[in-house]
Structure formats: C-alpha cells, structure tokens
Amino acid sequence: MSFDADHIVDRRRMRRKLTFWRVVTVFVVIVAVVGAGLMFTNRGAITGGPGAGIARVTIEGLIRSSRQRSKALEQLAESNAKAVIVHINSPGGTVAGSEELFDSLVKVKAKKPMVVVVDGLAASGGYIAAMASDRIVAQQSAIVGSIGVIFQYPNVSELLKTIGVQVETIKSSPLKAAPSGYEPTSPEARAAVEDIVKDSYDWFRGLVRDRRHLDPALLQKVSDGRVFTGRQAVELKLIDALGDEQAAIDWLAKEKNIDAKTPVRDYPLAPRFSDLPFLHVAALSLLDAAGLTGLAGRFKEWGALQAVERLNLDGLLVLWHPPSSN
Numbered sequence: 001m002s003f004d005a006d007h008i009v010d011r012r013r014m015r016r017k018l019t020f021w022r023v024v025t026v027f028v029v030i031v032a033v034v035g036a037g038l039m040f041t042n043r044g045a046i047t048g049g050p051g052a053g054i055a056r057v058t059i060e061g062l063i064r065s066s067r068q069r070s071k072a073l074e075q076l077a078e079s080n081a082k083a084v085i086v087h088i089n090s091p092g093g094t095v096a097g098s099e100e101l102f103d104s105l106v107k108v109k110a111k112k113p114m115v116v117v118v119d120g121l122a123a124s125g126g127y128i129a130a131m132a133s134d135r136i137v138a139q140q141s142a143i144v145g146s147i148g149v150i151f152q153y154p155n156v157s158e159l160l161k162t163i164g165v166q167v168e169t170i171k172s173s174p175l176k177a178a179p180s181g182y183e184p185t186s187p188e189a190r191a192a193v194e195d196i197v198k199d200s201y202d203w204f205r206g207l208v209r210d211r212r213h214l215d216p217a218l219l220q221k222v223s224d225g226r227v228f229t230g231r232q233a234v235e236l237k238l239i240d241a242l243g244d245e246q247a248a249i250d251w252l253a254k255e256k257n258i259d260a261k262t263p264v265r266d267y268p269l270a271p272r273f274s275d276l277p278f279l280h281v282a283a284l285s286l287l288d289a290a291g292l293t294g295l296a297g298r299f300k301e302w303g304a305l306q307a308v309e310r311l312n313l314d315g316l317l318v319l320w321h322p323p324s325s326n
Contacts, residue, residue: 092124
C-alpha cells in the first residue's frame with residue numbers, strides 16, 4: 001500500500017514538473033517570436049516595392065496612429081506602381097489615427113490612381129480612410145458608415161463608495177483630468193467633453209460632405225451614426241458601386257487606362273512579425289503543441305489580444321462595434 005501511495009505521489013510530482021517546463025518553454029518561445037518581430041520592425045516596414053504593377057494595400061483591424069504606416073505609404077507614393085487598390089476591413093479606431101491614415105492615402109492618391117475596396121467593413125474611422133479615394137466599391141452585404149464620434153470612460157465612483165474606497169485628488173483647476181472615473185462627472189466636465197466630440201463630429205461630417213458631394217438633406221440622413229449595407233450605401237452615395245477587386249481593376253482599365261492584365265502585388269504596410277493576429281495564432285499553436293490545449297482554449301475564449309488592442313485606444317474614437325453577445 002505504501003509503495004502505491006509513493007508511486008502516485010511521484011507521478012503527481014513528475015506531472016507538475018512537466019507542466020511547469022511546458023509553460024516555461026511556451027513563454028520563452030513567445031518572447032523569442034516577439035523579440036524577432038521587434039527586430040524586423042526596427043529594420044523597416046517595406047522589404048520590397050510593388051514594381052510596375054498595381055499595389056494592393058490592406059487596412060484591417062483597429063486604426064491608430066502609426067509613423068511606420070505613414071512612412072510606408074510615402075514610399076508607395078514615390079514608387080513606380082501604376083495604381084493602388086486599398087482593401088479595407090475595419091471598424092475604425094482613434095480620430096487622430098484615422099485622420100493620419102486619411103491624409104497619407106490622399107498623398108498617395110495625388111500621385112497614383114486609387115480605388116478602395118470594402119471587403120466587409122468600413123465603419124467610422126474605416127470609412128474616413130475609404131474617403132481618401134475618389135472611387136469606393138463594396139460587396140452588397142458589406143457594412144459602411146457609422147459617421148460619428150464617441151468618447152467613453154468607465155465611472156466606478158458608486159462602486160468605490162460601496163466598498164469604502166475614496167480617491168483623493170489634488171489638481172490645479174476644476175477641469176484638469178476631467179472627466180474622471182473616480183468621481184461623478186460635473187456639468188462643466190461633461191460640457192467640455194461634449195464640445196470636443198462635437199468639434200470632431202463636425203470635421204467628420206464636413207469630410208463626408210466634401211468628399212462624397214452630398215447635399216444637406218442627404219448628409220443629415222447618413223450622419224446619425226448608423227451603419228448601412230453596401231446596397232444602401234450606393235443609393236445614399238456613400239460608395240460608388242458594388243463589387244470586389246475585379247471591379248476595381250475594371251474601373252482602373254476603363255477610367256485610368258491601366259491594362260487590366262497588370263499584375264496586382266501585395267504592398268505590406270508593416271512586417272509580418274508585428275501583426276498582432278499572427279502572434280495570437282502563434283501563441284495558440286504553441287500552447288497546443290505544449291499539451292496545454294485547455295489554456296489555449298481559454299486564451300481564445302478571452303480574446304486576450306483583442307482586449308489589449310482596444311485598451312490601447314485612448315481619447316476620441318471613431319469606432320463602430322456591435323453589442324457583445326454572451
């Protein structure tokens with residue numbers, strides 16, 4: 001009996017050690033992958049130009065400011081690419097990041113014929129980026145619009161009061177660091193935030209009016225924050241036609257005299273190793289390989305990297321997201 005008990009204890013000890021070393025191995029490999037990604041990132045975003053073909057640029061996920069992306073688009077504007085097709089699949093992001101991306105794409109369009117293809121979603125900041133082009137096409141079931149600006153912050157003042165925690169603040173003026181999630185929002189702080197939201201919203205609406213040539217009535221109809229399908233967006237003049245990349249190529253051939261047989265080559269705006277979704281997949285694969293399938297499942301369920309991405313969005317947002325489902 002004693003022998004069996006000792007055997008069970010030894011097996012449990014060995015299992016704990018095996019799990020420990022699996023976790024350590026996964027951690028070391030992930031650190032190595034991230035380190036390699038940062039090293040490649042520092043060497044520059046572009047490893048090769050699009051040649052004399054049509055450059056395919058992809059904008060997807062959350063949009064934030066990126067000097068690397070701006071530099072890559074500057075290089076694209078000076079390249080020998082005959083035209084540019086920009087694929088967009090984005091719910092938006094920060095106001096500043098979306099404006100920066102719009103400005104960079106406008107500079108490219110000033111030197112190259114450009115068409116935007118909405119793959120599935122061009123909402124809020126994603127739609128701002130799309131308006132850099134004079135031609136926007138989208139699938140009929142794509143989501144377009146969400147013209148509006150939002151400023152969100154959690155207010156936990158009632159929770160802190162319930163658990164008996166009080167946050168003391170000393171500041172130079174009433175509106176410094178306001179609004180704060182640690183205290184009720186004062187009317188003055190709310191008014192100040194509403195002013196900056198309204199100012200950014202006016203800029204967004206003005207951009208839509210000027211870029212899409214909308215009259216006041218139509219502008220009012222499309223700029224209440226809602227999203228539209230591709231078919232609705234055509235009728236509302238938010239996009240120019242329904243279609244995919246082939247429709248973009250056909251338009252370039254017809255309107256810009258670009259040979260329809262010109263090869264289309266991907267033009268990356270960032271190195272592959274800096275792509276968060278890639279690291280997400282790599283991490284899940286490593287966890288599975290290490291025998292930690294349960295942990296991989298939880299990692300996937302939590303959507304950890306997506307949560308981190310959203311936490312990195314500060315300030316005013318031009319971002320659309322449907323309600324979360326449980």
